[in-house]
Amino acid sequence: MSDAREEGGFWLYDLRVETVLDGRAPVCRHVEGESFRVEGETLVFDGAQRVSMYALAALLPLLPARQRPTDAADWMSTDAEVACPDPHCGGRFRIVRAGRRWFDHAATTGLPEARGTPYWQQEDGQ
Template identity: 45%
Template sequence: MQFDDEFFLHDLRVDVLRSADGRPMVCRHDEGDYFTVTDDDLLNFPTGKPFPIFPLAALLPLLAAKARELHPNDWMATDTDIACPDPNCGGVFRISQGTRRSYRHSEQTLAPLRRSK
């Protein structure tokens, strides 16, 4: 018997914004820079410009949650702006959902799918 193992994730776009308080950006990202997350886990930097690792390290834990279907009341659904982890930097990153894609559990992992009784 075959189980339906389909689930959905959204592509993401992470844009670099300038903070509202006017502090300068001291990390090596600029307003207008962005990257996307597509096809489940691929980071794409379309500008070809390098992206600093410390802001990226702060953003990575949020991306898996942001890609998922969220309850409208969940704070992850409404809080889209993330401050740069450098307290002296005025950079802000906006994470937005894009295309919704279908995936299959059986194509993503070798772990068995647990079924409730």
């Protein structure tokens, strides 16, 4: 049963994407432990963390799907690692769900008749 708040919005998982190596030397610039976060639509890099643009291009289509609730048996719920797109590279990226964040529909839509204050301009600082 959903509460009244859920009727006008949705939950997304925050994600942490961390570089892991599988024992093979990376061909691309992958450093074990480097990471970034996904909070709503935003990629958050701390300090001097870096990610290959080619690896990021492979990861980007999967991130919105991983943010959404899925069935426990769905591969999107169980398979947390994505390989670097270079077949000779040992780099992998572990995508971990790290908490949930509520988004109000009016704060995230582009539809003029349904629009509210954008979520990133709201006082709670999401």
